[in-house]
Amino acid sequence: AQTVTQSQPEMSVQEAETVTLSCTYDTSESNYYLFWYKQPPSRQMILVIRQEAYKQQNATENRFSVNFQKAAKSFSLKISDSQLGDTAMYFCAFSAGYGGSQGNLIFGKGTKLSVKP
Amino acid sequence: SQTIHQWPATLVQPVGSPLSLECTVEGTSNPNLYWYRQAAGRGLQLLFYSVGIGQISSEVPQNLSASRPQDRQFILSSKKLLLSDSGFYLCAWLGLKTGYGYTFGSGTRLTVV
Secondary structure: OOEEEOOOOEEEEEOOOOEEEOOEEEOOOOOOEEEEEEEOOOOOOEEEEEEEOOOOOOOEEOOEEEEEEOOOOEEEEEEOOOOHHHOEEEEEEEEOOOOOOOOOEEEOOOEEEEEEO | OOEEEEEOOEEEEOOOOOEEEEEEEEOOOOOEEEEEEEOOOOOEEEEEEEEEOOEEEEOOOOOOEEEEEEOOEEEEEEOOOOHHHOEEEEEEEEOOOHHHOEEEOOOEEEEEO
8 A cells, every 4th residue: 555654744944945845655556646735724735746757857836846756755845935825734645546546645644834934 | 717616614513413515626527526534633534536427435434425416516425423523624626637636625624513
């Protein structure tokens, strides 16, 4: 069974600085998808960034980027130029495939990020 | 555009009362639909998923049930609520491309008293 582990329950960062959130996962699949979701105090789940396992290039979305290490089964999220609006719970998630039960997302327990002014 | 609607936003129900949470999707057809529950301070637990009308798969035995009466409608129900059913419930849809991940509804905060 696949598992997702986020080892940092809480983190804080000063505004404008860079922070990295860690995520490791376990799977026997060769192709899969990885995601980072953000859940602000409103509790709306928002997709931050995604990565297909077959792509070697790390995904980037504006200030958000990932460091995907397939062999190490590691998928960390880097937030550059942190902003107060980045304060939220961040969830790492894994999906083995394509709809139905394969499309189910398996979530880590989350990292609570606080951006301080 | 593709959107997902979930209601109500907040619900306070007594123990033993029934429950009905509704989720509808617009702008897409034949979506894969999911119900998740998030207990306070914890991650998301998959409850049910559906790949089509009338097709429901349950991931966790519990006091809840789900139905999909129409292609873009997904309903979470209970005949008699328990205190342990309290939590934050999220509906999500998955389009044809898994790589795009879920789109989540805004959630329902359920408190059973």
